[in-house]
Amino acid sequence: MKNTLILSSSPHIKSPETIPTIMFQVCLALLPAIFVGIYSFGARAAWIILLAIVSAVAFEAAAQKVMGRPISINDGSACVTGILLALNLPPTVPWWLVIIGSFFAIIIGKQIYGGLGHNPFNPALVGRVVLLISFPAQMTLWAFPSHPLFAHVTDTLSGATPLGWIKTHLMTHATLPTTLPFNMLQAFIGQTGGCIGEISALALLIGAAFLLWKKIIPWIIPVSFIATVFFITGTFWIINPEHYLNPVFHVLSGGLLLGAFFMATDMVTNPVTKVGMLIFGIGCGLLTSVIRLFGGYPEGVSFAILLMNATTPLLDRWTRPRVFGEVPHK
Amino acid sequence: MILHPFPGGIHPNDEKGLTAHLQVEDTPIPERVFLPLSQHIGAPAQPVVKVGDQVRIGDKIAEARGFVSANIHASVTGVVRSIGDYPNVFGRLSPAIEIETTDDSPFQPDKKREDVLSLPPQTLIPFIREAGIVGMGGATFPTHVKLSPPEDKPIQSLIINGVECEPYLTADHRLMLEHPLEILEGIVYIHHILGARFTYLAIEANKPDAIQLMEETVKKEDAKINVISVPKRYPQGAEKQLIKTIIGREVPAGGGLPMDVGAVVQNVGTTFAIYEAIRWGKPLIERILTVTGRGVKSPKNLRVRLGTPVQDILDLCGGWKTEPGKLIMGGPMMGINQFDLRVPVTKGTSGILLLPRDEVGEYHPHTCIRCGRCVTVCPMGLLPNFLGVFSEYARFSDAERYHLLDCIECGSCTYICPAKRPLVQMIRYAKGEVLRRRKKAANK
Numbered sequence A: 001m002k003n004t005l006i007l008s009s010s011p012h013i014k015s016p017e018t019i020p021t022i023m024f025q026v027c028l029a030l031l032p033a034i035f036v037g038i039y040s041f042g043a044r045a046a047w048i049i050l051l052a053i054v055s056a057v058a059f060e061a062a063a064q065k066v067m068g069r070p071i072s073i074n075d076g077s078a079c080v081t082g083i084l085l086a087l088n089l090p091p092t093v094p095w096w097l098v099i100i101g102s103f104f105a106i107i108i109g110k111q112i113y114g115g116l117g118h119n120p121f122n123p124a125l126v127g128r129v130v131l132l133i134s135f136p137a138q139m140t141l142w143a144f145p146s147h148p149l150f151a152h153v154t155d156t157l158s159g160a161t162p163l164g165w166i167k168t169h170l171m172t173h174a175t176l177p178t179t180l181p182f183n184m185l186q187a188f189i190g191q192t193g194g195c196i197g198e199i200s201a202l203a204l205l206i207g208a209a210f211l212l213w214k215k216i217i218p219w220i221i222p223v224s225f226i227a228t229v230f231f232i233t234g235t236f237w238i239i240n241p242e243h244y245l246n247p248v249f250h251v252l253s254g255g256l257l258l259g260a261f262f263m264a265t266d267m268v269t270n271p272v273t274k275v276g277m278l279i280f281g282i283g284c285g286l287l288t289s290v291i292r293l294f295g296g297y298p299e300g301v302s303f304a305i306l307l308m309n310a311t312t313p314l315l316d317r318w319t320r321p322r323v324f325g326e327v328p329h330k
Numbered sequence B: 001m002i003l004h005p006f007p008g009g010i011h012p013n014d015e016k017g018l019t020a021h022l023q024v025e026d027t028p029i030p031e032r033v034f035l036p037l038s039q040h041i042g043a044p045a046q047p048v049v050k051v052g053d054q055v056r057i058g059d060k061i062a063e064a065r066g067f068v069s070a071n072i073h074a075s076v077t078g079v080v081r082s083i084g085d086y087p088n089v090f091g092r093l094s095p096a097i098e099i100e101t102t103d104d105s106p107f108q109p110d111k112k113r114e115d116v117l118s119l120p121p122q123t124l125i126p127f128i129r130e131a132g133i134v135g136m137g138g139a140t141f142p143t144h145v146k147l148s149p150p151e152d153k154p155i156q157s158l159i160i161n162g163v164e165c166e167p168y169l170t171a172d173h174r175l176m177l178e179h180p181l182e183i184l185e186g187i188v189y190i191h192h193i194l195g196a197r198f199t200y201l202a203i204e205a206n207k208p209d210a211i212q213l214m215e216e217t218v219k220k221e222d223a224k225i226n227v228i229s230v231p232k233r234y235p236q237g238a239e240k241q242l243i244k245t246i247i248g249r250e251v252p253a254g255g256g257l258p259m260d261v262g263a264v265v266q267n268v269g270t271t272f273a274i275y276e277a278i279r280w281g282k283p284l285i286e287r288i289l290t291v292t293g294r295g296v297k298s299p300k301n302l303r304v305r306l307g308t309p310v311q312d313i314l315d316l317c318g319g320w321k322t323e324p325g326k327l328i329m330g331g332p333m334m335g336i337n338q339f340d341l342r343v344p345v346t347k348g349t350s351g352i353l354l355l356p357r358d359e360v361g362e363y364h365p366h367t368c369i370r371c372g373r374c375v376t377v378c379p380m381g382l383l384p385n386f387l388g389v390f391s392e393y394a395r396f397s398d399a400e401r402y403h404l405l406d407c408i409e410c411g412s413c414t415y416i417c418p419a420k421r422p423l424v425q426m427i428r429y430a431k432g433e434v435l436r437r438r439k440k441a442a443n444k
């Protein structure tokens, strides 16, 4: 028994939460989406997810080694980035694309800035957007969920996500068809085309509920993000339902839930103040809606979040909370 | 009553179960006591005894120097053995008077003062000043100063603080359970002095027995005191946060005082001392403290003579039960870590906490991951993450613009930070640096 006393200044107790426990719980919360992805797209999805995790962690370790920094892959953040990247890829991507995505996510998106905490942009989204711009063909080749439950679904949708289908349809038609080739229930449980992790709103909501319950993520950002998209797309839909999609589809598909609950909430890249978070969420929703309704891409969650990431330092500066006892300046 | 919650706050385990049920015990008279001349905020007291002098328990041995200062009294009967440097709670040496006990006779109170409430209010303050009473919740600000607000700051609200929001500590809780009448009487005296319109006794909701007992006592005595159960949240007992909760007004940022919003806050321990001083003429020579933590063999609530070395108390409680980790004077959130067991109990010592080695984590601070948790919990509405970074890079003027000096050093930010950044520690450093520079600039 050592008889020495330890010295340090107060406080002498600390909450049990650490960076690894946060990252672990985020991974846990992503499990339902991972499960649905693998169930729907088969072993190929599992392979992509695994490859993304391993390559992300490997790139992190390699970068830290080269730069002479302590290796911190145990903190779990590279693992989270790998999973998020994979969940944001179509199940058809070739393996080398996954590696390129990981490289950009970890090296360009994170390590060159100085590692976890210093990166201004969400690393997984950096990886995804680089791929989206550089390899548009591979990144929009969709497969349809192939498990037996979906045998009855018509072929019209195969090879497209709901939002992509709408965009393409509107290029050649003036109005939407009276019956869509997908319904709300399908979009909710995950019977539509899309990225590995985005198809099932249900799975994402289960994970999100867990993170909110554990207070890992603040509710302000996802709620304001989703509400803004719902409100804007809903307004257009009410004005002209022949041309615009029902807002419920906008919320359930196109990676909005994945983005709002798991990427916009990336703590490193969003504001630390409550008001800042609110503006951030609304901004994400606004940009997503504008891109979806008027832009060239069928969905816009990734771009919207990245753009808002860039505003984070300003939002933090402009939305300093009122100091206790501070009289508002006249 | 409608409460006005303060922003932020944290919910650590309160750990009060270790001692909340234990009756306060008297400690045996120590063989010698060491009474630091500075047990309060303000100028150190001036010794009025010499080495070799005989002193009786309760004798004044050092006198307040100036208005913001406090008298010191002999806590035992004995002989002054030395006046010189002795280890203090802050880990430094400071002047103290050593008394060797020769006789264990207890303090003999004067005749009971019966006519207190018929005396003019102002005449009560000298009793308090004479008794050397200071804020016993830990702030140690001289009480007679706090009870003498300037004419232009009338006091509307008197708030008695029985919140005891620091985890582990149960001294105030026990005091309320064992001396409800005396506390009530003390409150009445303070009220007489200040003439406040409203009087509140705030107790944290995790002490339902104390709330009930105090409510009953107030009713029985027909006193005009509102006993208020405040939600359990740290730092609910911090002065500014408590005032906000009870009366809904915020002490102005940038150096405001409670009296700026017409409030005075007194801790229940202080209130008890005021009762003893006025009613019995008893100076502040002892206090109740909690010896606790999973590191100590038998946790206790104790009545301890001021100046008793920590070692004596540790021996009385059976010493360490586990491998020693930290020994803290005060609570785990704001208490001060000790390495020298000769350190004496002083007027501000609310507890002695022994944390076993395995409860003392070793932390390697990570870069801020900007999670915003520190911002959410800061009860002062500050941005501890930025203050920490500014301190780290010696950007003191930026830190000042971000209200560095309004930090109350409650430690909530450090507690919550998942990156284990020593935020309040960095903030304290920056505060010291800013104040030092200001002083230097003023002297030029």
Ligand code: SF4
Pocket (backbone or CB within 6 Å): B377, B378, B379, B380, B381, B382, B383, B384, B406, B407, B408, B409, B410, B411, B412, B413, B414, B423, B424, B427
């Ligand atoms: S120590 Fe200061 S900065 Fe940290 S939470 Fe308390 S008041 Fe806020």
Ligand code: SF4
Pocket (backbone or CB within 6 Å): A272, B367, B368, B369, B370, B371, B372, B373, B374, B375, B384, B385, B388, B413, B416, B417, B418, B419, B420, B421, B423
């Ligand atoms: S709690 Fe720690 S990691 Fe989170 S924002 Fe504050 S300083 Fe940064």
